[in-house]
Amino acid sequence: MKKKIFITDVVLRDAHQSLIATRMLTGDMTAIADKLNSIGYWSLEAWGGATFDSCIRFLNEDPWERVKALKKAIPDTKIQMLLRGQNLLGYRHYADDVVEKFIETAAKAGVDIFRVFDALNDTRNMTASFKAIKKTGKHIQGCISYAVTPVHTVTKYVELAIELEKMGSDSICIKDMSGLLKPFEAFKLVSEIKKNTKIPLCVHSHATTGMSVATLLKSIEAGADIIDTAISSLSMGTSHSPTETMVEILKNTEYDTDLDTKKLAEIADYFREIRKKYSDFESSFTGVDPRILLSQVPGGMLSNLESQLKDQNAADRIDEVLEEIQIIQKDFGYPPLVTPTSQIVGTQAVFNVLFGRYERLTAESKCLLTGKYGKTPAIPNAELVKKALTDLKMDHSVTCRPADELPNELNSLKEELKEKISSATITDEDLMTYAMFPQIALKFFETRDNGPVKIEPSKKKKTVNGEEPVKTAEAYIVNVDGKDFKVSVREEGSLVIAMNPGTNGEKPASKGGNVLKAPVSGTTFKLARNEGDSVKAGDTVVILESMKMELEIKCATDGIISYMTKPGDTIRQGDPIAEIL
Numbered sequence: 001m002k003k004k005i006f007i008t009d010v011v012l013r014d015a016h017q018s019l020i021a022t023r024m025l026t027g028d029m030t031a032i033a034d035k036l037n038s039i040g041y042w043s044l045e046a047w048g049g050a051t052f053d054s055c056i057r058f059l060n061e062d063p064w065e066r067v068k069a070l071k072k073a074i075p076d077t078k079i080q081m082l083l084r085g086q087n088l089l090g091y092r093h094y095a096d097d098v099v100e101k102f103i104e105t106a107a108k109a110g111v112d113i114f115r116v117f118d119a120l121n122d123t124r125n126m127t128a129s130f131k132a133i134k135k136t137g138k139h140i141q142g143c144i145s146y147a148v149t150p151v152h153t154v155t156k157y158v159e160l161a162i163e164l165e166k167m168g169s170d171s172i173c174i175k176d177m178s179g180l181l182k183p184f185e186a187f188k189l190v191s192e193i194k195k196n197t198k199i200p201l202c203v204h205s206h207a208t209t210g211m212s213v214a215t216l217l218k219s220i221e222a223g224a225d226i227i228d229t230a231i232s233s234l235s236m237g238t239s240h241s242p243t244e245t246m247v248e249i250l251k252n253t254e255y256d257t258d259l260d261t262k263k264l265a266e267i268a269d270y271f272r273e274i275r276k277k278y279s280d281f282e283s284s285f286t287g288v289d290p291r292i293l294l295s296q297v298p299g300g301m302l303s304n305l306e307s308q309l310k311d312q313n314a315a316d317r318i319d320e321v322l323e324e325i326q327i328i329q330k331d332f333g334y335p336p337l338v339t340p341t342s343q344i345v346g347t348q349a350v351f352n353v354l355f356g357r358y359e360r361l362t363a364e365s366k367c368l369l370t371g372k373y374g375k376t377p378a379i380p381n382a383e384l385v386k387k388a389l390t391d392l393k394m395d396h397s398v399t400c401r402p403a404d405e406l407p408n409e410l411n412s413l414k415e416e417l418k419e420k421i422s423s424a425t426i427t428d429e430d431l432m433t434y435a436m437f438p439q440i441a442l443k444f445f446e447t448r449d450n451g452p453v454k455i456e457p458s459k460k461k462k463t464v465n466g467e468e469p470v471k472t473a474e475a476y477i478v479n480v481d482g483k484d485f486k487v488s489v490r491e492e493g494s495l496v497i498a499m500n501p502g503t504n505g506e507k508p509a510s511k512g513g514n515v516l517k518a519p520v521s522g523t524t525f526k527l528a529r530n531e532g533d534s535v536k537a538g539d540t541v542v543i544l545e546s547m548k549m550e551l552e553i554k555c556a557t558d559g560i561i562s563y564m565t566k567p568g569d570t571i572r573q574g575d576p577i578a579e580i581l
Helices: 015-018 026-030 035-040 051-059 063-073 097-107 127-136 154-167 183-196 212-222 243-250 261-277 299-309 316-332 341-357 364-368 382-391 410-421 428-438 438-448
Strands: 006-009 045-049 077-085 114-116 138-143 170-176 202-207 226-229 459-461 466-468 472-482 483-490 495-499 514-517 522-529 542-547 549-554 561-565 576-580
Touching: 006 243, 026 063, 035 063, 035 261, 045 114, 051 063, 051 428, 051 438, 063 077, 063 097, 063 428, 063 542, 097 127, 097 428, 114 127, 114 438, 138 154, 138 183, 154 170, 154 183, 183 202, 183 212, 202 212, 212 226, 212 243, 212 459, 226 243, 243 261, 261 561, 261 576, 299 341, 299 364, 316 341, 341 364, 341 549, 364 438, 364 549, 410 438, 428 438, 542 576
Parallel strands: 006 045, 006 226, 045 077, 077 114, 114 138, 138 170, 170 202, 202 226
Antiparallel strands: 459 466, 472 483, 483 495, 514 576, 522 542, 542 549, 561 576
């Protein structure tokens, strides 16, 4: 009896998120849209995950315009997004009214399938999004975030699958974000889920550890209905199994996908050329990395960790960070490592390596330890929980559904945004962008009309020793309207102009007090006190956003606070940010 296997291609989202730091521009997607539309995929994953953040943070693109453009250009194929349950696309829980409005807006923009997961597999964090998706009439794909720990078992995963079906899932996805699902374990897990549920099952497995092709094949033999793949030129490494490979493996078998390999090859040729354009963003993790079987870091997170360590001038300490992640995952109650927990644990690992173990807990680490993200699979380290509760001035950890403690925030966000951009009316799309990333959104709204950034192929030239950057003869810092620009004059005479990464205009000179310096590179997120306030040693005076996490900066002495930065400033490690007089 023939059982056709369906394919979701992740080339427009997870593939480039994993391999080139989510930098692909929308124009490079729509240029191949006709051919993608003609293949006959079950769906194309094209939105959500880190794409929303990347669009406004790095590409100067409106993410809402991206999904609308893709839906228009690919009308015959379902557009799929990855949604983080109550986190939506940000790094905190949002109130239920924001969750409902976001999903309503995304459905109108063109999302057909919502793949919904919770990083802790706490289904309480998925109920609001399920309800909102049902209201739109779109497809719900409930997710199991896969991890290999002492507390994650086949029995637990099957119980979760049954619960997701009862909650209203139209299909289920096993989300193996780190390539940890071994082939024979996959056969066992898929077999048990299929015995106990009646809805389609998809398997999503990254290629990082080298097992994904075998894992997908054993999953299919066990009864999986859909598999995630990536077109070959954006596959493997930290991405996924090649689409063409899986199509050919299944050809002329009972599982034949009925997809045309020649058409797929044309798409692969296109993305092979396009990938060259983004070579500066390539992860060095391009082969197989069995260390991931220990650290359990997801594919997309590896390239992000590399980038973050480079920003902190600590690129050579990646192995230390990967080792630290294992310790933190246990101490934090064995959360599966997927956004936002992967980012929380990964950033905490970087801080542990840079400053000493748990010397600086991020705001998000404290929230995870105290139940604000939901129930962790195991009980977290009691001493760390105590420390986090003290810092957050809480008497006890959160035990209810975390969003039950969040008042509706949609109207207040709307009024806040109107005031900040001096407009009487705002669109739902802009409101949602602001809700996800307030600081980044405001900057984006100012520059949006300039259009997407220009990304050109790397100007590096080959030498006998490998890559060597083009030399620059001179470099200057030029200030225009209070903003510093770095102007480099290359040997061939061309100019390269970029914002100076360390400053946003002139910073106030020291008044002779005790100067606080930024311990890491990042952005000034919030000033915790008013200019001229009296402060005591240990008071939080600045909150930095670093590696997408919030870090509190405390003063060491009593005195009067005088700030040397403002919200939105981009700062480098060691920059003065305040002084105590």
